[in-house]
Amino acid sequence: MTTENKKVETKPVSKEQKEVKPQIISRNKLLEAGTYFGHKKFAWNPKMKEFLVPNKTNRGAHIIDIFKTQKYLEFAYSLVHSLASKNAQFIFVGTKKQARDAVKKAAERTNSLYVTERWLGGTLTNNETIMSRVKKMEELEEKAANNFKGYTKKEALNFSKELDKLHKNLEGIRSMKRLPNVMIVADPIQDEIAVKEAKRKGLKVISLLDSNANPDAVDFGIPANDDSSKSIYLIMTVLADAIVKARGGQQLFAYQDEENVVLPEFQTKTSEKTTETE
DSSP: OOOOOOOOOOOOOOTTTSOOOOOSSOHHHHHHTTTTEEEEGGGOOGGGGGGEEEEEEETTEEEEOHHHHHHHHHHHHHHHHHHHHTTOOEEEEOOSHHHHHHHHHHHHHTTOEEEOSOOOTTTTTTHHHHHHHHHHHHHHHHHHHTTTTTSOHHHHHHHHHHHHHHHHHHGGGTTOSSOOSEEEESOTTTTHHHHHHHHHTTOEEEEEEOTTOOGGGSSEEEEOOSSOHHHHHHHHHHHHHHHHHHTTOOOSSTTOOGGGOOOOOOOOOOOSOOSOOO
């Protein structure tokens, strides 16, 4: 008696049948946001070499590797999600014009602290003095609510101007009852004082890293253009998603279908960071 070995025919697995790992954000969206534009070669920080595309420039400027951006953004998302799950308190910082809108929206969406105007020295290291200014702001708010009753027009005008200034600098940190645990920064060079204070007080610092940044200055960096409003908005929204997700909320950009990730339009000025490569 003989037996025949029959070959089992298998059909090729289609692309649709293969399990595809979801991307935190598509590379197309990273390109659309301009996350890959670096600074001119003469302005770079050699410590950023591993995050740049080798032997290729954009009109004399470095190009940030979007594969690295995607990878480190995913790492940062996981870190922020883990910290948020442990009830960490966050402070978002971005005082440059391109960052203010994204930083404020991310902070308000996550009920976090934020600074989008001038960083007041001592915000973290001399917190008692800063909070005394917050108390002053609240006192002026009470007077304003009563239309500065009992004061002259000149006094009322001076109070109003002082209140506007205090609102501008302190509104985002008025609820700070204790030091936050994590600082998320748009540009660690622009807000170097904030980063140094955070490190002195033991906060974890997470930031974007443009080609001129020093990755050693922060705890965790995401290689990305920090001069583009779209780039900053995308990164900040994804990190805010991590906090929202940890609290059971709805994400906007992270792990969403590409067609559902809509970047806002910003007014831009002509910049050395152009789109042609050489």
